[in-house]
Amino acid sequence: MNGFKHFLQIIWMLAWIEWAPGAVVAPPWADPKLNPCANEPRGWQLLYWPPDGKCYKIFQLGHPCPDDMELSPAATTAGAIQKLSAECKCPPKTAQSARDGRCYELFTSGPCEKGHYFGPDEYSTNSTVRRQWGICKQSKKCGKTNEVFWPKDGKCYDKLTRGPCPRGQLLTVGSNDKLAVCKCNDKYELGDYNYGGGKGCFQHFTKGPCTERGHLFLPDKTCGCSEQLPHYHNTTKMCFEIGSIGPCDIGEHFQLDATGNRGLCVCKKNNIRYKGDSKCYRPYTQGPCEAGDILVNATSCISNPCNKSHLFFPESQRCYRIGTRGPCGADRVVTFDFETRPSVDGISYNGVCGCERDTGCFVKSENECGDREPDRVLFRKKCYKLYTQGPCSRGAWILPKRAKKVDEIWTEKKSRDGYCDCMPGYTKIIRTKNERLIAECLSPTVRLAEYLTRNFVN
Ligand SMILES: *[C@@H]1O[C@H](CO)[C@@H](O)[C@H](O)[C@H]1NC(C)=O
Ligand SMILES: *[C@@H]1O[C@H](CO)[C@@H](O)[C@H](O)[C@H]1NC(C)=O
Ligand SMILES: *[C@@H]1O[C@H](CO)[C@@H](O)[C@H](O)[C@H]1NC(C)=O
Numbered sequence: 001m002n003g004f005k006h007f008l009q010i011i012w013m014l015a016w017i018e019w020a021p022g023a024v025v026a027p028p029w030a031d032p033k034l035n036p037c038a039n040e041p042r043g044w045q046l047l048y049w050p051p052d053g054k055c056y057k058i059f060q061l062g063h064p065c066p067d068d069m070e071l072s073p074a075a076t077t078a079g080a081i082q083k084l085s086a087e088c089k090c091p092p093k094t095a096q097s098a099r100d101g102r103c104y105e106l107f108t109s110g111p112c113e114k115g116h117y118f119g120p121d122e123y124s125t126n127s128t129v130r131r132q133w134g135i136c137k138q139s140k141k142c143g144k145t146n147e148v149f150w151p152k153d154g155k156c157y158d159k160l161t162r163g164p165c166p167r168g169q170l171l172t173v174g175s176n177d178k179l180a181v182c183k184c185n186d187k188y189e190l191g192d193y194n195y196g197g198g199k200g201c202f203q204h205f206t207k208g209p210c211t212e213r214g215h216l217f218l219p220d221k222t223c224g225c226s227e228q229l230p231h232y233h234n235t236t237k238m239c240f241e242i243g244s245i246g247p248c249d250i251g252e253h254f255q256l257d258a259t260g261n262r263g264l265c266v267c268k269k270n271n272i273r274y275k276g277d278s279k280c281y282r283p284y285t286q287g288p289c290e291a292g293d294i295l296v297n298a299t300s301c302i303s304n305p306c307n308k309s310h311l312f313f314p315e316s317q318r319c320y321r322i323g324t325r326g327p328c329g330a331d332r333v334v335t336f337d338f339e340t341r342p343s344v345d346g347i348s349y350n351g352v353c354g355c356e357r358d359t360g361c362f363v364k365s366e367n368e369c370g371d372r373e374p375d376r377v378l379f380r381k382k383c384y385k386l387y388t389q390g391p392c393s394r395g396a397w398i399l400p401k402r403a404k405k406v407d408e409i410w411t412e413k414k415s416r417d418g419y420c421d422c423m424p425g426y427t428k429i430i431r432t433k434n435e436r437l438i439a440e441c442l443s444p445t446v447r448l449a450e451y452l453t454r455n456f457v458n
């Protein structure tokens with residue numbers, strides 16, 4: 001029976017909460033009607049804690065919360081009345097483990113066994129005041145021995161490369177297993193990559209900390225260039241990072257030649273070298289051609305065969321109107337080739353089949369979304385990829401809705417529906433606007449504290 005009541009509450013919340021487009025408003029706990037502590041000096045920083053009737057500083061770790069949790073505002077609904085209460089929550093970027101109730105940093109090994117990491121539990125809709133729960137998930141096995149697993153995006157990266165790390169840090173493994181961490185220090189293997197002076201750790205043969213053009217970060221931990229290196233470009237007599245634009249023209253990048261001993265400028269992927277002026281261009285753009293013409297291959301410009309608002313499909317040698325079904329399959333339409341960047345490549349007249357919006361493909365029936373694309377769910381009759389922002393407001397993402405009631409029995413059956421909720425580390429604030437509930441995700445504490453200080457002090 002409790003489960004059913006809870007179910008109704010969730011449905012009620014989901015039906016009435018709107019997602020505001022990132023508007024900044026006074027937080028509800030600054031309202032004395034909702035928060036008895038708001039009348040005290042600097043009361044906007046205080047929350048009422050019902051168990052002892054006292055006011056405590058918001059977002060503070062420890063007492064009255066356990067030492068690893070912080071006091072947070074929580075909106076609850078009793079019938080149709082909105083109420084504010086306080087709860088103890090894990091700080092941003094951490095989640096609570098159901099095993100011992102403690103908070104652990106997400107995407108680290110946390111309380112988990114070897115070969116596992118602590119990740120957000122997408123299915124925990126247990127309480128109306130949603131908590132961020134974490135569970136131990138199995139790490140992916142990487143193909144190559146030199147690779148390490150980065151749980152945040154589920155990908156494997158080469159060890160001691162920058163990968164997804166901030167500038168000045170490299171990927172290495174944590175103390176207990178193959179879980180990747182971004183680090184820079186002077187110990188063990190990282191020592192060879194540490195430029196020193198607090199400038200950070202960098203891959204060798206990248207620009208790294210080097211400021212002079214044509215210099216690379218070398219294995220002896222200096223910045224320099226040598227004729228012996230494959231990174232040497234003999235016309236400019238400088239060294240460049242492989243894969244960067246280096247000394248090359250637009251449409252080219254600096255790559256190793258077939259022998260692997262010499263760097264040279266070659267056309268970027270999907271570009272072709274036009275014999276006439278020997279530069280590289282993206283096909284189906286104007287490139288070196290006269291106005292109104294498009295480049296079709298290394299030797300020829302043709303007059304653009306398509307009328308306004310139409311794009312060219314090379315396979316069928318035909319033009320189709322943008323936004324129509326054209327030659328595309330179900331729920332796909334004729335769109336621009338988004339891999340082409342107009343500022344760099346010029347406007348492309350190459351048509352591709354794509355989703356109507358880059359956030360997701362429109363589908364007519366629920367099954368269509370579920371069967372074909374298991375990592376997509378329906379939200380407001382459209383199909384979106386899970387764990388992306390999709391149509392949700394800032395700080396929120398699409399999560400799968402699991403709860404489903406079948407024949408009065410509370411089941412854990414997975415449905416194909418999704419909903420918007422705050423990403424880990426963001427705080428959900430629910431307030432009323434024009435007699436409707438609006439939910440927003442406020443980014444981690446620091447920014448909130450800044451905002452409060454700016455708006456409510458003095
Ligand atoms: C739901 O939460 C309550 C208390 O918050 C707890 O006692 C219960 O075990 C939880 N249920 C599940 C399935 O996690
Ligand atoms: C530069 O390299 C190219 C290709 O290897 C070679 O043909 C050319 O002679 C070199 N030029 C100089 C100045 O070394
Ligand atoms: C390049 O395109 C032109 C015009 O479509 C065509 O006549 C020519 O055969 C093509 N050349 C190559 C090498 O494909």
Ligand SMILES: *[C@@H]1O[C@H](CO)[C@@H](O)[C@H](O)[C@H]1NC(C)=O
Pocket residue numbers: 305306307319
């Ligand atoms: C372009 O538009 C004209 C006039 O509307 C039409 O006659 C012609 O067939 C169109 N060409 C293409 C390639 O669609």
